[in-house]
Amino acid sequence: MAQKNNLKYIILGLLSERSLTGYDITKAFDSDIGEFWSANHSQIYPLLIKMEANGLISHEIIVTGAKLEKKLYSLTQTGTIEFKTWLQSPTPELSASKDEFILKLYFIENSTDPLLPEMLAEQLMLHHNKLVHLQSQMTNKFENTDRKQAQFGHFLILQHAIERETAYESWLQQTINNLGD
Amino acid sequence: MAQKNNLKYIILGLLSERSLTGYDITKAFDSDIGEFWSANHSQIYPLLIKMEANGLISHEIIVTGAKLEKKLYSLTQTGTIEFKTWLQSPTPELSASKDEFILKLYFIENSTDPLLPEMLAEQLMLHHNKLVHLQSQMTNKFENTDRKQAQFGHFLILQHAIERETAYESWLQQTINNLGD
DNA sequence: TCGACCATGTAAACTGTTACATGATTGT
DNA sequence: ACAATCATGTAACAGTTTACATGGTCGA
Missing domain, CATH: 1.10.10.10 (Winged helix-like DNA-binding domain superfamily/Winged helix DNA-binding domain)
Known part of the structure; x- marks a missing residue:
């Protein structure tokens, strides 16, 4: 970009x-x-x-x-x-977050597409690993409340990233669970 | 990029x-x-x-x-x-999702920073508008179950985007609510 | 007739990645 | 001595944005 x-x-x-x-x-x-x-x-x-x-x-x-x-x-x-x-200064633009997996998903026409299970499983693994990594970062950096005060923005970002990955993982998992319907 | x-x-x-x-x-x-x-x-x-x-x-x-x-x-x-x-083909890379607001937040050292309330309020508005837009897209395109079958990937992406924006909005709102602590 | 939209291109500037290139320091 | 890491740069290429540029169609 x-x-x-x-x-x-x-x-x-x-x-x-x-x-x-x-x-x-x-x-x-x-x-x-x-x-x-x-x-x-x-x-x-x-x-x-x-x-x-x-x-x-x-x-x-x-x-x-x-x-x-x-x-x-x-x-x-x-x-x-x-x-x-x-x-x-204001930050009035939302970034488009270009995600190649989402791009591929867009071209999947049918819920019975044989590619879907492995695609979803791969992303689930990637996002799960990311989540684990973020959680360990959180533990390492903000064990004590002091640093949470001293680097408040950094703390918020980590918290947000963890919530984002949790939601991503949950969406993938639910989609996998519902594929049989 | x-x-x-x-x-x-x-x-x-x-x-x-x-x-x-x-x-x-x-x-x-x-x-x-x-x-x-x-x-x-x-x-x-x-x-x-x-x-x-x-x-x-x-x-x-x-x-x-x-x-x-x-x-x-x-x-x-x-x-x-x-x-x-x-x-x-596999999609083994997670995109970094470069978000300028997150960048600014990183440099906020203290939870009492006077910039925080307006920064958070601005983003809350942006993400709320985005969420409303996505929800109307969902209603327009997937009212009936037929099209949900015919454009399954597109449906999943919209669902995911809505969940992501919901989580983003909720994180912003909670952060705003807790600023007084 | 006139404005909104259809339709296709090029040029310049900027952002970002990969590869090339070199040399110093430090600890084992 | 040797490897890992410190330290700084350039070159070529690839992707993206903004601006420049032109002309046709269609409906009110």
């Missing part, structure tokens, strides 16, 4: 918490943020350079060991303002 | 039901399919030309009125096979 440069705002948001290298930002997509957004380092590094050229961020060189130079990026005041402006 | 050419399969799927012009295909995204996928005519027309060059589809010219030429596309045998192969 050619969206409205959401990646820029993710980077601004991450840097608003603390200074990070491009590598740190890349890794954030393997854990926390990876739950609901993805990005590769090949997209992140050029964007960091562009954002710096636009005055949103700046960097200082940190030398590790003998000569490994890291670029530690920080928000400029302009960047801070741009991030806050984005956060405060 | 640079996905795996799902648009190609949508076009194959639509043409497997009946022959269509590029304009017909474009309009399908304004109604039925628009519920869960989007595409513009500027993407569809070039792809139709490419798919014809690859032997998946063919067209005949239909003249309307004095001289308006329409291209009516049909599946070739190769196209039919490619569509069926896709439908039968």
Whole structure:
């Protein structure tokens, strides 16, 4: 999708918490943020350079060991303002959530289609695994109420994702159960 | 997103039901399919030309009125096979469902953030409207059980979308209700 | 006749993925 | 020494959106 440069705002948001290298930002997509957004380092590094050229961020060189130079990026005041402006702006578009399985299902004409049972079973497994993963994330990150206060948005997102996957799993299961009718 | 050419399969799927012009295909995204996928005519027309060059589809010219030429596309045998192969193949990836509101929420650190109430209220309105729309779609298209049999996949998708929006709305409402705690 | 809609295309810009490419550090 | 990981970049390609561009049909 050619969206409205959401990646820029993710980077601004991450840097608003603390200074990070491009590598740190890349890794954030393997854990926390990876739950609901993805990005590769090949997209992140050029964007960091562009954002710096636009005055949103700046960097200082940190030398590790003998000569490994890291670029530690920080928000400029302009960047801070741009991030806050984005956060405060309305979000009037609902995303279309492009789901390839749903696409295939659309072309199933009949409830007796022999493909249906395995398609549904495959998705049930995938969504069940996702749900288990999300639940373990929830346990790991928000065992104690303190962190739930300190990262309230993150908590809400996880809660929402768990409810979404629970509903998805339940829909798949019911559909499988009713196939015989 | 640079996905795996799902648009190609949508076009194959639509043409497997009946022959269509590029304009017909474009309009399908304004109604039925628009519920869960989007595409513009500027993407569809070039792809139709490419798919014809690859032997998946063919067209005949239909003249309307004095001289308006329409291209009516049909599946070739190769196209039919490619569509069926896709439908039968596994769908092992779960889409990340990139949702800008969720993104913003991630950066809300505290449950007392003054932005939260309006953010949640805005989304509640959007998702409520979406739900109402989906429910009217369901009523219009599947009043009688016949069509539910004849377009089973479409029925399941609508059912799922309604359940998803119901859950989304309920999560938003509960979150709003609990903000005071 | 005029406006809404039918009908088809191209161009430019942007977003995202996969692959190519290089080198340093750290712990075993 | 060697492997895993840290660290940063570029290139090519693929998918998507927005804008530009043109002309025909049909009903009021």
